[in-house]
Amino acid sequence: MTPKIKIENLNLWYGSFQALKEINAAFLEKRITAIIGPSGCGKSTMLRVFNRMNEMIEGVRTKGNILIDKENILDADTDLVVLRKKVGMVFQRPNPFPLSIYENIVFGPKVHGLNNRYELEQIAEHSLRSVLLWDELKDKLNHFALSLSLEQKQRLCIARLIAVKPDILLMDEPCSTLDPQATSKVEELMRELKNNYTIIIVTHNMQQAARVSDDTGFMLLGELIEFGKTEDIFTKPKDKRTEDYITGRYG
Amino acid sequence: MHNSQRTQKIAFLFLFLATLLIVVPVGLIVVIIIQKGLPAINWQFLTDIPRQGMRAGGIFPAIVGTMYLVAGAIVFALPIGLLAAIYLSEYSKDNFLNRLIKLAIVNLAGVPSVVYGLFGLALFVIFLKFGASILSGSLTLGIMILPIIITASREALESVPDSFREVSLSLGASKWQTIRHIVLPNAVPGILTGTILGLGRAAGETAPILFTVAAFYLPRLPHSIFDQAMALPYHLYVISTQVPNVDEKIRYGTALVLLVLVLFMNLVAIIIRYKFRKKKKW
Ligand SMILES: Nc1ncnc2c1ncn2[C@@H]1O[C@H](COP(=O)(O)OP(=O)(O)OP(=O)(O)O)[C@@H](O)[C@H]1O
Ligand SMILES: [Mg+2]
Numbered sequence: 383m384t385p386k387i388k389i390e391n392l393n394l395w396y397g398s399f400q401a402l403k404e405i406n407a408a409f410l411e412k413r414i415t416a417i418i419g420p421s422g423c424g425k426s427t428m429l430r431v432f433n434r435m436n437e438m439i440e441g442v443r444t445k446g447n448i449l450i451d452k453e454n455i456l457d458a459d460t461d462l463v464v465l466r467k468k469v470g471m472v473f474q475r476p477n478p479f480p481l482s483i484y485e486n487i488v489f490g491p492k493v494h495g496l497n498n499r500y501e502l503e504q505i506a507e508h509s510l511r512s513v514l515l516w517d518e519l520k521d522k523l524n525h526f527a528l529s530l531s532l533e534q535k536q537r538l539c540i541a542r543l544i545a546v547k548p549d550i551l552l553m554d555e556p557c558s559t560l561d562p563q564a565t566s567k568v569e570e571l572m573r574e575l576k577n578n579y580t581i582i583i584v585t586h587n588m589q590q591a592a593r594v595s596d597d598t599g600f601m602l603l604g605e606l607i608e609f610g611k612t613e614d615i616f617t618k619p620k621d622k623r624t625e626d627y628i629t630g631r632y633g
Numbered sequence: 634m635h636n637s638q639r640t641q642k643i644a645f646l647f648l649f650l651a652t653l654l655i656v657v658p659v660g661l662i663v664v665i666i667i668q669k670g671l672p673a674i675n676w677q678f679l680t681d682i683p684r685q686g687m688r689a690g691g692i693f694p695a696i697v698g699t700m701y702l703v704a705g706a707i708v709f710a711l712p713i714g715l716l717a718a719i720y721l722s723e724y725s726k727d728n729f730l731n732r733l734i735k736l737a738i739v740n741l742a743g744v745p746s747v748v749y750g751l752f753g754l755a756l757f758v759i760f761l762k763f764g765a766s767i768l769s770g771s772l773t774l775g776i777m778i779l780p781i782i783i784t785a786s787r788e789a790l791e792s793v794p795d796s797f798r799e800v801s802l803s804l805g806a807s808k809w810q811t812i813r814h815i816v817l818p819n820a821v822p823g824i825l826t827g828t829i830l831g832l833g834r835a836a837g838e839t840a841p842i843l844f845t846v847a848a849f850y851l852p853r854l855p856h857s858i859f860d861q862a863m864a865l866p867y868h869l870y871v872i873s874t875q876v877p878n879v880d881e882k883i884r885y886g887t888a889l890v891l892l893v894l895v896l897f898m899n900l901v902a903i904i905i906r907y908k909f910r911k912k913k914k915w
Contacts, residue, residue, distance in 0.1 A: 435803055440726070466805040477796045479815060490804040493814065539800075546804055 384452075386411040386550065386580045387432065392446035394427060394436065401427045403604045405446070409597070414572060414581045416595035416612065418588060420627065423601045425584040429552050432582070433469040434462060450550070467494065470548035474555045476535035478527035478542070483519055486527045486538060490546035509541040513571060533564035537571065551575065553583040557590065569594045588628055592616050600624045666888050673886025682852040683863075687872050688879050690852075692887055697854055698767075698862030699836055699894070702846065705771025705858070706778060706835045711828055713775075714782030718824075721783070722790040723812055735787075742780035747840035749777040754844040768858045770846025777841050778831035785827020789820035822909035829902040833895045839866040849875070865891040 385408035394402035401424045409415050417425045430436045431448060434455065447454045455465055467490075478486050487509050488502045496502060506523065510516040515537050519525075527538060536556060543551065553572075557565040572581060572594050585591050591598055592612060599609040600621075608615060608624045619625040677691055684690030717738075725731040753773025763769040793816045801811040839847075847867035855862040869887045872879040 433803060435799065438799070438802070463805045463807065466803055471800075471803040473796065473800065475796065477794075477800055479797060479800070480819060489801075489814070490806075493801075493804065493806040493810050542800075543804070 385409055386450065387582075388447075388449040390447040390449070392428075392431065392448065393444070394424075394431065395443045396439065397441040401604050402431070405606045407599060407606055407609050409580065409582060411580050412576060412578070413596040414576055414583060414594055415597040415599065416591035417582065417584045417599045417601060418586075418591050418627070419601035421586070424604045425601055426554050428601070429471075429554055429582060429584050431456075432550065432552055433466050433471055434460070435471065463494075467546050468548055469550045469552060470543035470546060472536070472540055472543060472551065472553040472556045474558055476532055476539055476559065478530070478535050478538050480526070480528055482524045483527050483530070483538060484523040486542050487545050489542060494546065505545050509545040512544050512575070513537040513541045514574075515541060531564075533560055533567065536560065536564075536568060540571070540575075548579065550580045550582070553581065555584055555586060558586065565590070588616075600627060602627070663892070666885055666892055669881060670885030670887075670889030673880075673882040674889065678883075678886055679890070683850065683868075684852070687850060687868075687876055688883070692865070692868060692890065694851060694854055695863040695865045695868040695887070696890065698846075698848075698864040699866075699891075701767050701855065701858075701862060702770050702774055702842065702864055703832050703836050705767060706774035707828065707832060709772055709775035710779050710782055710831065714779050714828075715786055715824065717779075718783050718786030718790060719812060719817075722787045723808070723816065738780050738783050742784060745840070746777060746838045747843075749773055750841040750844050752776070753841060758845055764859065765844070765846055765848075765861050766859045767846055767855055767862050770842045770862070770864075771858075773841045773845045774835040774838070777838065778835050781831040781834065782824075782827055785830070786820070786824045789823025789827065790816060792823065793819045822905050826902045826906045829898050829905075833898040833902075836898065837866055837891065837895050839870055842867055865894070 387409040389405050389407045392402055392405040393400065405428070417428060419425055427436065431444065432450070432455075436442045436444070444456055446456065448456050450465075450469065454460075455469075479489065481489070484506055487506045488496075491502060491505055496505075507516060507520075510519060515534065518534070527535070530538060536559075540551075540556075557568050560568060569590065572583070575581060583591075583595065595612045597610065598612040598615040600607045600615065600619075600623075602623055608619060608621045610620075615624065616628055619628060679691060679696065680693050681691030682694055683692065721731065721735060721738075725734075750773065753769055753776070757763045757769035757772050758765055763772075797815050797819070798811055801815045802808070806814070842864050846862055846864070848861040848863050849871060851861060851863050865887065869884065869891060872887065873884050
C-alpha cells in the first residue's frame with residue numbers, strides 16, 4: 383500500500399533552535415496514527431508541518447520533503463488554500479467562531495466560493511451527521527455556537543472541518559479539555575471517521591493512543607524514536623527510551 | 634497589625650480625596666452650564682439663525698456646521714484610519730520601523746490641536762487652494778482624529794484572539810478573507826467606540842477649525858463643501874469674547890448644546906462597549 387503521507391528527512395528550526403530532527407515516516411490511508419511523547423518534544427510542531435501552519439510564526443525554517451499523495455507540499459509553489467482544504471486541523475481548545483452553529487459550519491465552503499443556499503444546507507446537515515450532532519442540534523442551527531457544551535463545541539469544530547471535504551484530519555490533543563465521558567465519545571467519533579479520513583492525533587494520554595490508534599510514533603527531543611503498529615509499540619517496543627516512556631518512567 | 638490597618642485607612646482616604654478632586658470640578662462645570670444654559674434652550678434657539686449680531690435668535694447654523702464638519706471628518710478619517718490599523722495589526726512585521734510608526738501615531742494623539750489647525754491652514758486652505766471651507770475644516774479635523782481612530786482600531790483588532798485567525802487560515806481561508814470575515818466583525822465594537830470618541834473630540838475642538846473653516850458670523854446654512862460654516866465651539870468663543878453684550882443665557886445655552894452633543898457621543902460609545910463586553914465570551 384502506498385502511504386498517504388510520506389516524510390523524508392524532515393528538519394525544522396525555530397530561529398536557531400532545532401525542533402524536528404531528521405524525521406522519516408510513512409502514514410497510511412484511513413488509519414489513525416497517534417504521535418506521543420513528553421511535553422516539548424515537537425509533537426505539535428510536527429503536526430503543523432502537514433498543513434504548513436508553522437509558517438505563521440516568524441523565523442521558522444523547514445528542510446526535507448513531505449509527500450502527500452506523492453506531491454511535495456513543502457515546495458515553494460504549493461497552493462496553501464488547496465493544501466489546507468485537503469489537510470484540516472482540530473485544535474486543542476475547542477474554538478468555534480462567535481457565530482451561529484450554521485455559520486460556523488458553512489464558513490469554509492462559503493470562503494471557498496459556494497453560495498448556493500440549498501447546497502450549503504446540505505453540507506451543514508451532512509457535516510453535523512458525520513459528527514453525530516445532527517439530531518441534537520438540527521433545531522438550533524441559528525443558536526450562538528459559544529453556548530454549546532465543550533464536547534459539542536469540539537464536535538462542531540470537527541464538523542466545520544468536514545464541511546470543506548478534507549482527506550486528512552490533524553488533531554492536536556483534541557480531548558485534553560474534555561472530561562472522560564466526553565473523551566470516550568469523541569474517541570468513538572474518531573473510529574467512525576476513520577472510514578473516510580486519514581487521521582493523525584497528537585496526545586499526551588497513552589491510554590488514548592492505545593485505545594484509538596492503529597499506528598503510533600514516539601517522539602523525544604525532536605526526534606522520532608520509534609514508529610510502528612500501536613500494539614507493537616505498546617507491547618514490544620524496540621527502543622529502550624520508548625519502553626521507558628510507555629512504562630511511565632519519563633513523567 | 635493595628636497600625637498597618639490605620640495606614641491602609643489613611644491611604645484609602647487619600648485615594649478617595651484624589652478621585653473626588655477630579656470628579657467635583659467636572660460635576661460643577663456640568664451643573665453650572667446646565668443651570669445657566671437651560672433657560673436659553675427652546676425650539677427657536679435650536680432652529681433659528683443668529684439675529685441682532687448674535688445677541689438674539691438661535692444657533693442653528695452652528696449646529697448644522699458642526700454636524701457637517703464631524704460627518705466630513707469621519708468620511709475621511711474612518712476608512713484611512715481603519716486601513717492603517719489593519720495594516721499595522723495584521724500585516725506589518727514586528728520590526729523597529731513599524732514599532733516607531735506605532736509610537737509616532739500614539740504620540741500624534743497628544744499634539745496640541747492648534748498645531749493641526751496651522752497644518753490644515755498651510756496644506757488645505759493655502760497649498761491645495763480649498764480656501765476656508767467645510768472641506769478644509771473636515772480634513773483638518775479628520776487628520777486630528779486619525780491617531781485616535783488608528784489606535785483604537787488597532788487595539789480592537791489585536792484583541793481578537795489569534796486562535797480565530799489560526800482556525801480560519803487552517804480551513805483554507807486567505808489572510809484577507811480571515812480579516813474580512815472573522816477579525817473585522819469581532820473588532821467592530823472597539824472600532825466604533827474609538828471612532829465615536831474621535832468624533833466627540835472633533836465636535837468640541839476650536840483651534841483646528843479656527844483658520845480652516847469657521848465663519849465669524851454667517852446667518853445661513855452653507856451651500857456646499859467649499860463654503861464656510863459656523864461651528865459650535867467657535868461660535869461659543871466668538872460670543873463669549875468677541876461680541877460685547879451677549880446675554881449670559883445665550884452663551885451658556887450654546888455651551889450646553891455643545892456639551893450635550895459631545896456627552897451624547899461618549900455615552901453611545903460607552904453603551905456599545907458595555908454591550909459588547911457582556912456578549913464577549915472567549
Ligand atoms: N514559536 C516558537 N518559537 C520558538 N520555539 C518554539 C515555538 N513553538 C515551539 N517551540 C519549541 O519547540 C519545541 C517543540 O514544541 P511543540 O509545541 O511542538 O511541543 P509539543 O510536543 O507539542 O509539546 P506539548 O506536549 O507541551 O504540546 C519546544 O521545545 C518548544 O519550546
Ligand atoms: Mg503541543
